[in-house]
Amino acid sequence: MQKVASLPLPPQDALEASNALALCIGDAIDAGGGWIGFDRYMSMALYAPRLGYYSGGAAKFGRDARDGSDFITAPELTPFFARTLARQFAPLIAERLPAVMEFGAGTGRLAADLLLALETEGALPSRYAIVELSGELRERQRQTLTERAPHLADRVVWHDTLPERFEGVIVGNEVLDAMPVRLFAREGGRWYERGVRREGAAGFAYQDRVLADAEIPAAIAAIPGDHDMVTETHAEAEGFIRAVGAMLARGVAFFIDYGFPASEYYHPQRSGGTLMCHYRHHAHPDPFLYPGLQDITAHVNFTGVAEAAVEAAMQVAGFCSQARFLMNAGITELLMTLDPNDTRAFLPAANAVQKLLSEAEMGELFKVIALSRGMRMIDGDDHDAPALAGFQRGDRTHSL
């Protein structure tokens, strides 16, 4: 097992779970003739039953490493994130989309705060469905809902797979970046698929396999130049979007995540790829450190998401930066409902909102994409749903 001197050592029971997962991954590598694709490795490291990062007992979400957590997400940072989303969702819910579905609901903070904010907006959904792969997170979500919104908790239902049909509003925050990616390396002008082999007694290392021309994914074959580079493709996230399209009979799906359109993602200058790992609030590039005890993510290719959506008969109803979306949807007005003279309440809230909006933090790197099906969202008389306020200024759908 690899260690990094500067990172905190996991407790003994966590190390034992990680060793058990490493044995399973080693078996998969042996069964694959000494090599597995990186997507298979990432899938096992994050989702192997009981031992994967999201299936096991790691703390994951939190403010700092003292609580054993690894990273913080927008809903954990401030309830103003959920309250602003509620301003966007409320008119849709009022227009005959009475249910909400959330993918990968983390600790349940977004679910609880969204339900509370939708109640305030007078637009409570009849049902709030959570699609959650992890039994452990499902329990945390139940607890959060019971603590923060006990009178609304009975509206929440859980699914471990997608239901066949859904009408309503869908939301997924930082879900697409947690889906396994394939890795590719260009070296000396030639493309390789970067996979995983065993290294030493219980470790893993990258190993590249030459690709025949026909095996090179179109998105990367088109990258100009012949300089060395590493990048990713996102078949799983795109398959997931197609499955959402097949399920969504009528409604709008909002996905919020870090990433870029393909022209930026596969820009020749982005030569190091976007794979990143999070362990105790340290971001680092080594996916083989403590398998099952750290998060592994890649940025989202929003052009791939949009293309998959269109293949699945959805329309792109908007795409812009998180800062634009939240400001268009009214985050600053919401913040101003706090009294600026009440510095104990106002300053932490303003700091958190600033983090969501700042270009140097989450405001520009994070994007929001809305995918609709069976809706006509236009201003004026001829409509069956209001235009989406979140994209009214700064929509960048043309860049996809």
Ligand SMILES: C[S@@+](CC[C@H](N)C(=O)[O-])C[C@H]1O[C@@H](n2cnc3c(N)ncnc32)[C@H](O)[C@@H]1O
């Ligand atoms: C980085 S966490 C984000 C959690 C939460 N949305 C938040 O913002 O705090 C990623 C989540 O996506 C979930 N996830 C990944 N693939 C999924 C899928 N196919 N369906 C539902 N959830 C999925 C993971 O289980 C995990 O809970």
